[in-house]
Amino acid sequence: MAPIKNVVLVFAMEAEAKPLIEHLGLKQDEPRAIPAPAPCVTYSGAFNGETVRVVWTGRDAEHGVDLVGTVPAALATYLALSAWPDTDLVISAGTAGGFKAKGAAIGDVFVSTTKMHHDRRIPLPGFDKFGLGFVPSAPTPRMQAALGLKPGVVTSGDSLDYTDRCMAIMLEHGAAVKEMEAGSIAWAAGLHGKPVLCIKAITDIVDGDRATHEEFLENLHSAAAALQGMLPRVLEFVNGKTLEQL
Ligand code: ADE
Known part of the structure; x- marks a missing residue:
């Protein structure tokens, strides 16, 4: 594997992306790196000789809110990697729910061991595994030790809450981050x-026993600050290393 030099960070919420964009002095790409009508907004710059690109999924034209969820995220990622084929590593960065049974506390920062979906239930041969959609992450033992990141399974779904069946699937697969x-x-x-x-x-x-939306709104800014504290350290750690060295 080639050393990591070009990194793309994908964010779903402007409040999560902005602190990093400001901290690194990234500039909004002009002309656009991803042309209209795609709603994604991109920023680029350099950090310690590394190329850092950010794609934010954008804002919904009708409702005026951030384009959260799996569909805008897939679109933004696909288009960003079409625009930037020299990308070495993609980082899905943001805030999330954590499982205390897996050691999560408010403000912790996790790194994925694998990614999956908990709300795609298709009980047909082959489609069942497709629905779960496991994609392993490269092991990162040195990065975890150096930066104090907690490792865990990251699971995605298109709702802030969950059904009983979603919870059963998350528990069955050892999810730490939702x-x-x-x-x-x-x-x-x-x-x-x-x-x-x-x-x-x-x-x-x-x-836990708190309502998710209340706890989320209460902690969004402190978690975004924790994320901002960690992301430059992650960028610095991966710079010039191969995936195998993480
Ligand atoms: N983002 C932050 N907390 C979340 C949760 N509990 N579920 C889904 N997305 C989240």
Whole structure:
């Protein structure tokens, strides 16, 4: 594997992306790297000799909110990697729910060991595994030790809450982190043959007793700050290393 020099970070929420964009002084791409009508917004710059590109899924024209969820994330990832074929590593970055049974606490930052979906239930031969959509992440033992990242299975679904069946699937597969994009980012990146790591800061406890939306809103800004504290360190750590060296 070639050393990592060109990194794309995919974000679903502007509040998650903005602190990194400002910290690294990234500039919005003009002319657009991903042309209209795609809603994605991209930013580029350099950090320690590394090329850093950010794609934010954008804002929904009708409702004025961030384009969260698996569909905009797949679109943004596919188009970003078409625009930037020299990408060495994709990072799915953002906030997420965490399982306290897997050691998660508010403000922790996790790195993926694998990505999957918990809300694609298709009980037909072959389609069942497709629905779960496992995409392993490269092992990152040195990065975890150096940066204090917690490792875990990251699972995606298109809802902030979950059904009983979703919870059963998450528990069965040892999920530590629940969010809304990683599985589809991994799928779209896979079409381009690119590896994906998730870096996720915890806003709420999935297996706790608080209402998710309340806990999420309460902790979004502190978790975004934890994410911002970690992402430059991740970029610095991966710079010039091969995937095998992480
Ligand atoms: N983002 C932050 N917390 C989440 C949760 N519990 N589920 C899905 N996405 C999230």
